[in-house]
Amino acid sequence: MNITLVTGATGLVGYSIVQELLHQKRNVRVLVRSLEKGKRLLPPECEIVQGDITDKLTIKAAMQGCDIVYHAAGFPEQWMRDPGTFQQVNVKGTQNMIDAALELGVKRFIYTSTIDVFEAKTGESYDESTLDSLPKGTHYERSKQQADQRVTAALKQGLPAVFLHPSGVYGPGPTDSPGTNDLIMKLYNNDAPALIPGGYPVVFSTDVGKGHVLAELKGGIGERYILSESYYNLTELATLMLAALKIDKKPPMVLPLPLVHIVATAGEWVAKLTNKAPLIPKGQVIFLQWQAHPLSTKAQRELGWSPVSFKDGLKETIPFLIPE
Secondary structure, three states: OOEEEEEOOOOHHHHHHHHHHHHOOOOEEEEEOOHHHHHHHOOOOOEEEEOOOOOHHHHHHHHOOEEEEEEOOOOOOOOOOOOHHHHHHHHHHHHHHHHHHHHHOOOEEEEEOOHHHEOOOOOOEEOOOOEOOOOOOOHHHHHHHHHHHHHHHHHOOOOOEEEEEEOEEEOOOOOOOOOHHHHHHHHHOOOOOEEOOOEEEEEEHHHHHHHHHHHHHHOOOOOEEEEOOEEEEHHHHHHHHHHHHOOOOOOOEEOOHHHHHHHHHHHHHHHHHHOOOOOOOHHHHHHHHHOOEEOOHHHHHHHOOOOOOHHHHHHHHHHHHOOO
């Protein structure tokens, strides 16, 4: 019996991968830190194994008998009280997954990277052709760069890796991570008094799951595929969200960037004392100012991937987030 292992299944990307694999009648095993959370969030068809990507023994136990591995686990947050957590989970955890996959001889290693690893100037469009050789501006981004480099290096050791690079994911799935779903809920609850300057690209969670599985089936070893639908500034995103929510009001005002930097710096100082995430993480501000536009032409051409529009994605997302 062929078994497919998925890490990060209680996050939005991993959850979407699991849903697509089950849709294709695959035997799915998931590695989760919390059995209770896994049983609460994941379909009963999954085989749930408790463990952690920072624990090599639990990884090897979970990977036994698996010919395909999807590694989607990691910390996507832009702030942690201890920045070393990004290294421990995103970098060392990925290395642990690599080591186990090489030792056990898996046939495919599908790695969820990020669009942050690519090089592009503000306002430019970019594809998968150029990785940024310089360290990025946040702990999260640098950890994902380093993890990506570990997977790249392992290709020479025989790791059959394929790289996926989702943009800002939204849609049905676990909702305890910050991001586009969170902005939808804040607008719905009238809890978004202002917006940050800048913007980012988005992609529907169901499409992300489909893109990963298509890459496993059709992608070449060592190939990279951006999964992104379109780019919006935050005012445009909020306008579309409010319309989909059927809330007749203008989007929140955009704060001046200098004020945002002051709030973010002060907020992170306070966060270290309170151990509560700052209202505006500095990493989030840096990412929103990049304003580069990823192109998913390669995924569409080589994998047959076809993303839905943001408007259509919202039609499925809002009933999930706000059931009647």
